[in-house]
Structures are given as structure tokens and as C-alpha cells.
Amino acid sequence: MQDRAEQLALDIRRGRESGEVVKTTLSVDDRVLARVTDGIYRRPSSAFRELISNAYDADATEVILQTDAPRFERIVVRDNGLGMSPEVLADLVTHIGGSSKRTSKGKRLGTANLSDPTLSPGGRRLIGKIGIGLFSVAQLTQHFQMITKRRGDDFRTSAVVVLKTHTEEMLAADSDNQVFETGTVAITSEPAADIETQGTEIVLMELTPQARELLQGLDRWTLLDRAKDGDVDGAPPMPPSYHIGRVARDDADVYLEQPQLPWDPSDGPDARFRKLYAAVRQEVRTRKATPNIEESLDHYLGMIWLLSLAVPVRYIDRHPFELTADDGIGFYSFTSKSAEPVKLTGTETIGERLGLTSIIDPVGSFRVILDDVELLRPISFDRDLHGTSEIGRPLMFFGKVTSGLGAVPPDIGGGALSFEAYLYWNQKITPKENNGCLVRVNNASGVLFDPSFLGYQVSELTRLRQLMSEVFITEGLDAALNIDRESFNYSHPHYQYLQKWVHFAVRQTTNRLKQLNKELLDARRAAAAGHRVSRLENLVERVWRDRKGSDAEPPPEIRLAPGGQALLSDRERGVLVFNTDTLEAEAAARGSVIENAKLEALVKVLTAWGLLESLSWEEQQSLVADIMAVFGDQR
Known part of the structure; x- marks a missing residue:
């Protein structure tokens, strides 16, 4: 007796001849997996990661994503992998959570290596394993289309999927059933003249408003708006150094904030990412001793960074x-x-x-290009x-x-x-x-x-x-x-x-x-034998040893420079650079004088306690100036 997947595959092939639309339902054999369309993934970018992983498992060498940023009204993910035959597609929609990968069925369908089912047909170790990665798109939309073709086929197959969201009440009402519907699918086939091409294209349509707002990072812009109105407790948040801009809610073609990108429009995909990487690294010069992705980049650019860490x-x-x-x-x-x-x-x-x-x-190589990056x-x-x-x-x-x-x-x-x-x-x-x-x-x-x-x-x-x-x-x-x-x-x-x-x-x-x-410490002490150590030097060494341990590396180098910005390369090396113009002006206003030895000792003590590393360069200057002013005030 034919199972449902085999019958569906036959119907798809017959539909190729007749032009008829083959309709069926998405279903799973497990109550828990029925909740997959409710979104089991933590963030929208997880959908992109899963689709990229599916392409990798299909032996793709290139994946292209087009997200329509910053509008995010329609997203396309296209790969040059092996594509899906009617049999593979039928198995996918009728056995969610029952992936053919890593199984003997995968050998028969061509989704796994003939000699080792844990490998892709080309020999890569498979990333996917249970067959739900495709449905991570539920984080973004309930409506998507798959267009797929295998090399040698004279037709391509299209499947339009509408996902169904479950509630506990709905699942309870169907508790006697063994099969749970997770959506509907309409499958068509059409002739293809490009016999030697292969691959799969996923088109995400009608993104939910919530998904679009998350991808646009709207919550951060809203917080910045509130800060401008004085409606935020504590220090106001800083805008991202780099972002894709902000569009109006009622007209996605109107920019409320113009994009601030680290690359030029003429740059190629490779150069764009390298400039993004360099921009984040160079934040250490001007913004913070240890740059933070969430502060330096908006949600979209941060998503590019995180995807780059995750995919192969x-x-x-x-x-x-x-x-x-x-x-x-x-x-x-x-x-x-x-x-x-x-x-x-x-x-x-x-x-x-x-x-x-x-x-x-x-x-071989595996490339992923997201919006020309x-x-x-x-x-x-x-x-x-x-x-x-x-x-x-x-x-x-x-x-x-x-x-x-x-x-x-x-x-x-x-x-x-x-x-x-x-x-x-x-x-x-x-x-x-x-x-x-x-x-x-x-x-x-x-x-x-x-x-x-x-x-x-x-x-x-x-x-x-x-x-x-x-x-x-x-x-x-x-x-x-x-x-x-x-x-x-x-x-x-x-x-x-x-x-x-x-x-x-x-x-x-x-x-x-x-x-x-x-x-190194023993050698330094031997070389310094007989050298007169000041009270401040003794104090700093004691504090440093107590906080960091007797075998810790020495305190950081301190550089005092007029303007404080002249030695940007020193900041990249971890040198703590301080603007003597600012510090001296603050001291003069209080009738005191900056003593460089005390300033250096103070900075090292603060560093020993870990009080500077989370501050921006400007905040470090302000903190040290305030402390020096307090103890230098002569009035």
C-alpha cells in the first residue's frame, strides 16, 4: 500500500503533464511538532540561519538572500544546491519532523550520501537532522513559496505554503487524532528549458508587522525618541554608529533617519563586509575600550554579524x-x-x-551573500x-x-x-x-x-x-x-x-x-633591585596584586596627551589615553593642579577594580576628571 508521500509524488508528476494544481495539507505525526509553526526559534535571524543550513546540506556553493531592507516587505533566499525532486518535496510536506537526512530513506531520495547517511550527497557532514528548519520562517510569515529544480529535470516545481497556528484549545479538541495539520500547500509544475540548472528559491511573502519591526530595530529607535523627550531614566542611550536607516510606519519609502553604512555603494560584497568588520574594530579608537556589537550596530547589521558567526x-x-x-x-x-x-x-x-x-x-567553497554583502x-x-x-x-x-x-x-x-x-x-x-x-x-x-x-x-x-x-x-x-x-x-x-x-x-x-x-615578574624585580620605589608605586602594586593576583600581568600603559585623540593607534593596543587639556581645564576651574603621577596611579587603581573597561572613552575622561577635581579642590 502506497503511503501518503508516495501518492503525492505521483500526483505532482501527473500535474506536470496536466497543468493541474495539486493540493494537500501539511501535517505531522506528533502533537509537540504541531507547534513548530508557532515559532520555536528565538529571533527572526534564526530563519535565515536555518534556510542557509538547508542549502549547505543540499551541497550548495552559493546562497543569495534579498531582504528588501529596511522595508522588509518580501524576502527571497536562493541557492544553487541539488534542489528537490517531487519525491523529496512530497516527503518534506507530509513528514515534518521526519527528515530523510541521516536515514536509509535519504539514500533513496538523494538527500544523503549513498555510503554514509550522516553526510550530504557530496560528503559534507549534515547540519539538519529532524526536518523542521524550513518552518523556522514562521518567525517571519505564515505565507511562503518554494520553487525548486534538480539538474537534468525538464521541469521545476513550485509549492505555495500557508502555515496554520495552533492553540492549546485546538490541540486539545484534536487529541484523539494521530495527525495534526500545520498548514496547506498548493503544488504546481511547469516546463523548464534550463535542463542543467539546479537549486531552490524560498520566497517569504506578507511578513508580519511584528517581524518587520524586529528586523528594522524599531524598539531601539523608539527608545531613542523617548530619550529625546526626557522619558528615559538614567543616561540616555547612544544611537548606533552604523545603521540602515529608519523608514516611516505609514510609508516605507520615506526615511526618517538616513542610513549610516560603513561601506560605499560602489563596494563589492567582499569589501562591504570587510569594511563592516573594520568599522566595528575601529570603535575601540573613538567609542569604547571594548566595542559592543549591540551598541555599535543596529539590529539589521548586527544580524549580518551574527549570521556570519553561525553559518559555515x-x-x-x-x-x-x-x-x-x-x-x-x-x-x-x-x-x-x-x-x-x-x-x-x-x-x-x-x-x-x-x-x-x-x-x-x-x-568546496560555500558563499552567502545577503543584500550584496x-x-x-x-x-x-x-x-x-x-x-x-x-x-x-x-x-x-x-x-x-x-x-x-x-x-x-x-x-x-x-x-x-x-x-x-x-x-x-x-x-x-x-x-x-x-x-x-x-x-x-x-x-x-x-x-x-x-x-x-x-x-x-x-x-x-x-x-x-x-x-x-x-x-x-x-x-x-x-x-x-x-x-x-x-x-x-x-x-x-x-x-x-x-x-x-x-x-x-x-x-x-x-x-x-x-x-x-x-x-617576567621575577626578571623585572631582579632588574629593579635597588631602585627606590615611591609610595604611589608601592600603593598601585599592592592594589594590583590584591585585585589581580600575584602572577597577573602588569598594569596597563597610561598615555597623557593634549587633545587625547592624537594617539588613536595606542588605543587599539590597549593603552589608556587621557586628554590632558580637559583634565587640566577641570582642575583649573577648581583651583587645583593635575599631578601626572597621581593621575596615573588613580587610573591604574580604577583599572584594577575593573571600573573603566565598560565605559566609553569620554566617560573614562569624565570619571577621572571628577575624581581628580574632588581631591584637588583647594576651596
């Missing part, structure tokens, strides 16, 4: 495993007990030396320190792990688990959102950098803020991902094993940093 695109510079000795970074490899130095020769890469293979894509992974590994540590250069620590869980019964150990990872140390990680540990399962991630490093409990706050880490899962961990792929099941054996390893890696990294700092 190339790095803006190079993959961390492609770094060589010429990059000026100190390399270490984790052993079972410590982190040992690694010396590279010639043009040898760290990946070649340590046998790191997760960099390989068997299908090519997404590049916004992670680079500077050879210069963003600070003045005597260590003198950034450090990177690498590990490659094959757990023993594969030898444990699956119901206990969860199956095989293997991964590769790095930890990168620099005194400042820029932007702030790149600080932490990011886990990539099959080269993709639904989570962001975790600044706690998977719940590391030891008090290493300063050094944790100086670390950036990525873990590349090459086998396992899929089952530990929650259904929206934006969080983990913390009790799963794979997550617990990974968590313990990350904590081990952080501990060995910080131990090595402490050892290096202690060696």
Missing part, C-alpha cells in the same frame, strides 16, 4: 588551522596534563603539524597585542580529541564524540561578543560565544575576558543540541564530556599564562 562560511582572514610561524603568534598544544610549545618550520601550518582536519569541505566569519587572529603585556605577542593553544564514549553503550555514552579546538589569548578580545567559547557542530553554530566557557567555575575573570575559543565537532554532539539548535541539553554525556575538556583547556591555558607572567 570562510574566515575574514584565514582559518585558525592555517596559521604559520610568520604570523607572529606563540603556538601551544594540549597534552594530557599541560600545554607545551609547538615550533613550526617554513610555511608549515599549525593544522598540518597537529593533523587538524575540520577545515576541509569536500564540496558577502558573509565572512568575523574572527581574526592578530599578531599584535591589544595591550601592553610583557609576554609580547598573542598565544594560541590547540587540541584534538577523540573521546572514549564510542566504546561505551550508546544509551550510556551517547555514541562517538570527537572534536578539534583552539584557545586564542590576547589582552583584549574585540569586539566584546567574540570573547568566550563557541561550539560548531558540523561547521555550523546556533549558539554564540559563551563568555563563561561552558560554566567554568574558577575565579579567572580577567583572563577569561582575554580568551576566544572555537570547538569544531567532527563527530557526535548532535543529540545534545536542543530542537532550536540555539542551546544544549546540559545533561547529555557528550556535552558533559566537552564541558570538562573545555575547563581543562582553560585551566592549562591560564596556568601557562601565569607561568609566563611569573617569569
